[in-house]
Amino acid sequence: MDPAVQARADGIMSAATMAAAVFSQYDQQQVDRIVEAVFRAAFANRVKLARMAHEETGLGVWQDKVIKNVIASQLVYESIRGVPTVGVISHDEASGISEIAEPLGPVFAVTPITNPTSTAIFKILIALKTRNPIIISPHRRSQRSVAETARICTEAALAADAPEDCIQMATDGSRELTQCLMSHHGMALILATGGTGLVTAAYSSGTPAIGVGPGNVPVLIDPSANLAYAVSSILASKTFDNGTVCASEQAIVVEQSIAGAVRAEMQRQGFFFLDCDQKAKVEGVAIDPKSGAMSPEIVGQSVESVCRLAGITVPQGTRVLVADLAAVGPEEPLSGEVLAPIIAFYVGADANTTAKLCVDLNYRGGMGHTASIYANDEQRIAEFSGLMNAGRVVVNTPSTQGAVGSLLNTLAPSFTLGCGSGGKNITTENVTARHLLNIKRVCRKRPNEKWHSFDTSRYLDPAETVDGLLADYHSDH
Amino acid sequence: MLELTYRAEQTLLTCTFAGRMDGSNSPEADALVKAKLAEIGDGATVVFDLGGVGYVSSAFLRVIIGAAKAVDEAKFSVVNCQPFIKRLFVDAGLDRLFSVS
Structure with a gap:
C-alpha cells in the first residue's frame, strides 16, 4: 500500500x-x-x-x-x-x-x-x-x-x-x-x-x-393484462433518464397468443423493432464483446445517440429500440442488462414457456433484483411472484418508478435496492x-413457563419419544 | 460560555471544565490552555477534569488532542468523565492515545 x-x-x-x-x-x-x-x-x-x-x-x-x-x-x-x-x-x-x-x-x-x-x-x-x-x-x-x-x-x-x-x-x-x-x-x-x-x-x-x-429485469405481459396500459407503462419506465435505473425493464416476454397485439401496440407507442442487421449493429455498440457486459459508452444515452453510435437510422419519434430475441445467454448478448433505451422482446408458445424465459432472464445477471408483471389474473401474479428470484416483484407498475418506491406503491423510497442472497446481499428490502x-435489545425477565414447569431431566433419557416429550411439554398450558 | 478553572502546581496543570464544550467556547478554552502551558514551559503534565461536562463537540476534541500532543501524550490525561463521555472517548479511539478515566 x-x-x-x-x-x-x-x-x-x-x-x-x-x-x-x-x-x-x-x-x-x-x-x-x-x-x-x-x-x-x-x-x-x-x-x-x-x-x-x-x-x-x-x-x-x-x-x-x-x-x-x-x-x-x-x-x-x-x-x-x-x-x-x-x-x-x-x-x-x-x-x-x-x-x-x-x-x-x-x-x-x-x-x-x-x-x-x-x-x-x-x-x-x-x-x-x-x-x-x-x-x-x-x-x-x-x-x-x-x-x-x-x-x-x-x-x-x-x-x-x-x-x-x-x-x-x-x-x-x-x-x-x-x-x-x-x-x-x-x-x-x-x-x-x-x-x-x-x-x-x-x-x-x-x-x-x-x-x-446489476439487475436484469424481465417483464411478463400476461394475456389478462391491459396491453395498451402495459406498453405505455413500460415505455415510461424504460425511457426514464434514458434507462439508467437498474430496476428498469430489460426484456418483455409475451405469449404467442398476444404477441401480435403487443407488438402492434408497442409500435404505435414509439417502440421500434430492429431488423437483423440493425440488431447486430446495436449489439456491437451496446455490448462489450470481451466481457459480454454492457458497454459503458451506451449507458444512459438517448435513442438518437445509440443509433448514431451504431450507424443505423430509425423512424423519427422512436423512443425505445427493440431486439427480437429467441434465446437467453451469451449467444444473445442483448439478453443481459443494458441501461439504455434498448429492450429485448421474447415470444413464448404458452404460459409455461414465457415463465421459463423469465426465469432464465432473471438468473442471467439479475438475481435478487426486480421482476415485473402485467396481469389482471391473481393466479398468474402469484405464480410469477413465486418463480422469480427477486427482492421486489412490481405488478402493473413501471418497474423503474415502482422499485424505487413511494411513487406508485408503499415500498420505502431508496436508491439502494437490496437483492437478497441472489445478489449476495443481506437484505431484499429497499435499504x-x-x-x-x-438495535440493542434490553430483555426483562419473562420466564418460559412451559420450560420451568417441565422436568427437563427427561431430555436425558434416550427412551423418551419425540411425541411424548412434546405432548407433556405443552400440556396444561 | 466557558466554564473553566485551572490550577497550576509547578509543572502540573489541572483544567476543570463544566457544562457544554462546543464550538462557541472551545477556541477560548484552547487559547487559555495554550497560554498556561506556555507559562509552565517544558515538562508540563496536564489533567483535563471533565466531571461537569455534559457535551463534547468536535472542536473541543481538537482542543484535547492539541493539548495532549503539546505535552506528550503520556503526560496528558482526562479524568472524571461521565460514563457516556468516557464511551465517546473509547469510540473515538482516544483512550489508546492517553489515559481516560
Whole structure:
C-alpha cells in the first residue's frame, strides 16, 4: 500500500471516528433538525445538481435527474422524518423487550455514475438520520457533481450544528484509496451501489457491506393484462433518464397468443423493432464483446445517440429500440442488462414457456433484483411472484418508478435496492435508515413457563419419544 | 460560555471544565490552555477534569488532542468523565492515545 494513500485514508477515518463519537451524544430532536436542514438544502438545489450531473456524466435526461433528486430528498425525508432512530425506539411490556437504536459508525458510500447526486443525497440523509458519519466515494466521472452535493449538504448540516466531518468526500479517484477505506478497521459499513466489480470489492473487504449490483429485469405481459396500459407503462419506465435505473425493464416476454397485439401496440407507442442487421449493429455498440457486459459508452444515452453510435437510422419519434430475441445467454448478448433505451422482446408458445424465459432472464445477471408483471389474473401474479428470484416483484407498475418506491406503491423510497442472497446481499428490502442502526435489545425477565414447569431431566433419557416429550411439554398450558 | 478553572502546581496543570464544550467556547478554552502551558514551559503534565461536562463537540476534541500532543501524550490525561463521555472517548479511539478515566 502506498504510504501516502494509507495516510490519506487514516486521516479521513480519524476525522470520521471523531465525528461518530460526537454524533453519539445527539438526541432525536437535534438529529431531526439536521436531517431537515440537509433535506431542505438538497431539495432547493435539485435542479442545479441534476443539471450538473447530466453535464458532467453525459448520461440520462436532466429533467428526470431532477425527479430523482426530488425522490432522494423530499420523499426520502418524508419517509424517515417520523422514524425514531435515537435511544429507546420501542418497548413492549408483554415481551419485556425494549429496543435501543445506536449508530453503526462511519459509513462508506459508493455512488454510481448513473444516479450520482440522487444516490449521494439519499445516502447522506439516511446516514445523518442514524447519526453515522458518511464518506462518499463517487464514480470518477461524477466527482464534481457529487462533491457539490456533499458541499451543499455539509453546509446545511453544520449550520444545524452537526458534528464536523460528518460528511466527507474521498475523491482522489484512486482505486487504492477506495480499497484502503473499504478495508479500514474503523469503517463500520459499506453502502456500495454500482457495478459488479465494485460490489465484489466491497464484499471482499472484510467490512460489513450492503452492495447492490446489476439487475436484469424481465417483464411478463400476461394475456389478462391491459396491453395498451402495459406498453405505455413500460415505455415510461424504460425511457426514464434514458434507462439508467437498474430496476428498469430489460426484456418483455409475451405469449404467442398476444404477441401480435403487443407488438402492434408497442409500435404505435414509439417502440421500434430492429431488423437483423440493425440488431447486430446495436449489439456491437451496446455490448462489450470481451466481457459480454454492457458497454459503458451506451449507458444512459438517448435513442438518437445509440443509433448514431451504431450507424443505423430509425423512424423519427422512436423512443425505445427493440431486439427480437429467441434465446437467453451469451449467444444473445442483448439478453443481459443494458441501461439504455434498448429492450429485448421474447415470444413464448404458452404460459409455461414465457415463465421459463423469465426465469432464465432473471438468473442471467439479475438475481435478487426486480421482476415485473402485467396481469389482471391473481393466479398468474402469484405464480410469477413465486418463480422469480427477486427482492421486489412490481405488478402493473413501471418497474423503474415502482422499485424505487413511494411513487406508485408503499415500498420505502431508496436508491439502494437490496437483492437478497441472489445478489449476495443481506437484505431484499429497499435499504433505508433502519438498515444503518445497531438495535440493542434490553430483555426483562419473562420466564418460559412451559420450560420451568417441565422436568427437563427427561431430555436425558434416550427412551423418551419425540411425541411424548412434546405432548407433556405443552400440556396444561 | 466557558466554564473553566485551572490550577497550576509547578509543572502540573489541572483544567476543570463544566457544562457544554462546543464550538462557541472551545477556541477560548484552547487559547487559555495554550497560554498556561506556555507559562509552565517544558515538562508540563496536564489533567483535563471533565466531571461537569455534559457535551463534547468536535472542536473541543481538537482542543484535547492539541493539548495532549503539546505535552506528550503520556503526560496528558482526562479524568472524571461521565460514563457516556468516557464511551465517546473509547469510540473515538482516544483512550489508546492517553489515559481516560
